[in-house]
Amino acid sequence: MRRAPVPPLLSDQLGRPVRSASGRRLGRVADLTVRLGPARPQVDHLLVRSGRSTGYLVGWADVARSTPTEVVLRADAHLLPVHPARPPLETDELLLARDVMDTQVVDLHGQRLSRVSEVLLGEEGLTPEVVAVDLGTAALLRRIGPGRLMLRYPPVAVAWTDLHLTSRRGHLVQLSTDAASFRRLDARGLAELLARLSTRKAADVLHAVAPARAAAALRRSHPHTGRRLVRALGSDERQRLMREAAATDAATIEELGRPTSAIQRRRFLRTAGWRLRRPPKG
Template identity: 40%
Template sequence: MTEDPERELTLTQLLATRIRTADGRSLGRLRDLRIERLAPGSPVDRVLLGAGRGDRYVLPWSMLYLTPDDSVASTLRLRSEEIGSHRVVDAEPAPPGSGAVWLGRDVLDSQVVDLSGSRLSRVSEVLLRVDHHGAPVPVAVDLGVGALMARIGLRAAARHLPRVIVPWDDLYLASAGGHRSELAVSTDRLGRRDASVVAEIIARLPLRRSAEVLQAVPSSRAATALAASNRALRHRLVRLLPARRSDAPVVTHDPDSVTDGRRLLRTAGWRVPRPRRTSR
């Protein structure tokens, strides 16, 4: 099957789809789609099939195909009915943090650090296209309220609300392994952002991810973002940052919170104000 740039699939549509044999017999419903990693162009390589009696199967995508039908309810077909060896016993097909990303479990409804709006959002929908091999490929997420309303059946109202589309290659997994997923805009886009936005982001990301963000932006902007952060976070981040080049910025003190009579502690190439100890 060739790629159809005009054909957009949504994750929530696919998650309601029945998986059928070539002759149309239903084997169960699609419960989730897996990609090998959260990276641009990663196609779906596994699907989770929920069958009767609570049975669950993790099938390679190569066992299925999408028909060119416009009806989503009839788009998925099995090439082979030999699925017994793919049955899974565990409650989850793979634990969070294992590397693979399940779009329903790990992405849909996950928290997103939305740089463009300097706020937290949630993924309302995942948009996919079909590649030249016939596999769905995530291309974007929709953070808009309209997509969420469409999911609960309010499609007429949803059509009047704007979409908030974030391209897939702007995202990366920001949460630590084993925790509920959190996404953020890719660090290679951060260099264009204002320091106040960077400060907002590092306040919300896990500590090591925040350090990665500071290393990805220009030094002067990183210093300004650090200076705008609360003191406890600033000190913790400085200890994670590697030694910087000779033109490394100096993080200045807050004149309203640091008294006269102070000295600077230099840690790993970054300077952070610390009050001078006085003898008793």
Template identity: 30%
Template sequence: MMFLAHLLDSPVCGKTDELIGKLDDLIVRIDHSPYPSISGIVVRDRGRRFFVPAAHLVGMNGVAKLNSSVVDVQPFRRRDGEVLLAKDVLDHQIIDISGRRIVRVNDVQLTKIESDFRVIGVDVSAQALFRRLAPKRLADRIQGRHIIDWDEVQYLASAAPVQLKVSYNRLTELNPVDLARIVDALSFRESAELIGGLDHETAADLLEEVSDERLADLLEGMDIERAADILEEMAPGAAADALEDLTRDIAARILARIEPEEAADIQEALSYDEDSVGRIMETDFVRVPMGSTIHEALQAIRTLESPPDPLLAVYVVSEQDPEELRGIVRLRALMLADPAMLIDDIMEDDLPTVQPEDRAEDAARILAEYNLLAVPVLDESMRLVGVVSVDDALAVLMPEIWSRRGARTHL
């Protein structure tokens, strides 16, 4: 195993051991390989910096040994896609995916695999930094390392001053709450870069969890079309909250680019007060007409392209009017019932309801008093317009605590 800090400034020698210069940096290309290979080294000699391809590098054990004594001493000019380990990785922040945190790289671990030298990890320990700063006579006495496998980290392309194509697909493994904490802790440039590498749905889940200030900055800084695509994937209430934090001009331009159906839902949410039931209610829920069997109700759920999340209950409506609420069946009761039974026989028809204009705190109180996971929302005409789940209510009452949970309530 080798470490970058030990390699830097080591002699670079040719085939017959003549001194070529000092090792100034190592070059890699961040690609889809879990362990990127060294593509070349930068050599420093009497004020000149020049490139030596990795094909000429045969060893790095105290001395960087080349298989040739002839090198091209044309001044080094970095190209797009090239990352310099000392300049762009060492002392920079990266994301520890398994640890769900941002870490500082204090050293880089390398090894030789067959004929290639590869980056295999980063040392984030304080000892690694102390070794680099301490006099050489003391550095070897400083023990301890904390190595994170390179395949478990996310490099941030903004650390390099050239164009890089970096995949952020691994970040989709993180809970949106954990990822939001990381985005809030990064610089605006880094967070914008990260968001830019995510698909619309993942970006929407993430942006629902970031701080209001960071959300507004990110939306105002991105392309209008991209912002509209992301807001379309958000819950209407969350999208409405986001638009309210933007300037009127930008909010109007984004809303104009959103698909009409989603835009109508967002505008409806905007018509309610910020702390009202109407702002937090979910309009995506499962309706089942009276007279359906349990089997038919379950089939209706299974055939949904995108079931509601969380799916806590199904709402029994009139056969003649799908907006006339007749009862509710909790998911647990539905799963345990005889498939041949009618939904009417197991539904609860004496449940409290709330209205869109009610305060969100009132919905939370009803959920607690009646031991419910969701409460229906009826408009002034007593028509079913939405549902408030315990998640939604508690997110209003205890936003910081609930966000840190990073979990949904399940039956």
């Protein structure tokens, strides 16, 4: 049986030596950045580390040659700005290894919460671009060693445009970006997303969409999820949503915001951590 071709992988890009134009070794590739927005975002910067506290944030346009064994830059070391442990990023920029790899994501198409095992790359010209992420176990095993025997298994790939990132940086960038994937979801899809996020992050998403859409998503949510989120919004935000919502949605929010008895508020700790309350069908 012919083995399927393996797409370029983020893990293979990391750890390669980086040299200046004069041949001086500057460090190793620690991460790659992309800017949220395009369906297949191109790599914007290389993060090069030399020790724990010193590094360079190099634009991909400044890369003269990139091979499987090393990266050579166009400039000499003295022309590159040195950055501390936290490199300056644009408001819509993400570090792929830090903010995507090994973090939890919501597959908006498959409606599931999973963890990223690998980032799949492609190339447009000479610049790598993010195509998808791999949520499969084989990709994780490949990275830690024994998985090299499992390359015959195809990736469990999810397109970049079907992801909602839950990492701290990923969450903040999506909230501030008009092209974030959650903004194109209908009320049902938004309710499915809210069910898989923490209360704080779900409330952030509700703040980021139009009030009428937020109210419609709350009406379609499981009553437990809707009640939890309505209370997290606070009375002022609740009233704002009700003013903008359709009559049926406003009535649901009003109902969800009413006080409940102590027995109804009781949480059963043995199941509260893992139970997924999906929106009702229909």
